[in-house]
Amino acid sequence: MASILERYEEMLDRLYSRLPEKRSKKALDLPELQIEYVGQKAIIKNFSNVSERLNRDPRIVMRYLLKHLAKPGAINPSGQLEIFGTPSSSTISKIFMRFLMTYVRCPTCGSIDTDLVRNKGKVWFLKCLACGAESSIEAI
Template sequence: MVEAYDALLDRAMANITNRESSGERFEIPIASVSVIGARTIVHNFAEIVDRLNRDPQHVLKYLAKEMATAGSFEGGKGYFQGRFSRDTVNRLIGVYSNRFVICPVCKRPDTRVEKKERLSFLVCEACGARSSILTT
């Protein structure tokens, strides 16, 4: 039983690796945005965050801060107080990606965030670069 589980896990890991390393272009899904009443909903928020490979709460917090509003993540969707255009949301996701995901040295997205005391670093799995991230 344990072996079967391990094999399954290996296969799952292999799939993840394949998905991340396939193709040279890093494309973030375009945010599907609608405004209902005084709220803006990002329908495919979970999909975007998954592609960015970052904590949904971190992405949410960043977007909310940039839009000077409050946000929440519920059932795979992102909710923001106020009315924001699709362009605004997509632009900010692009900014987030450049800042917290894309390696500034080799421009690849195969990175992870490493925290040391109060500093955050973007560590690139592709080229090994370690860049500091401004977290203001």
């Protein structure tokens, strides 16, 4: 699983390096994190907007990021995610990209317009609003 994701990231890196920055992002329509550092915290300023764009519960996104960063954190009253221990912005972005590839992007058609369907068991489903494909994914 990890190696497949790594290969995907390599592929994306290559894609980004070949295309002009603005065009590639527009083409894939990926939201970009705005990360700011205040004291001993990294703050994702547009966290609620990004979660909304991805059609994901911010708590799910937070849970994934904090788990994989192995850092404590919380969503503040302004809807920004505060991560303690100042992880680098490239690490945060990399893990966020992995979340996107696993829990947002449709593996069939590549669209990020998907729904996350959670049930009580350990298996969740990704339902694509573009092509209708359903894929089972691991619960976070």
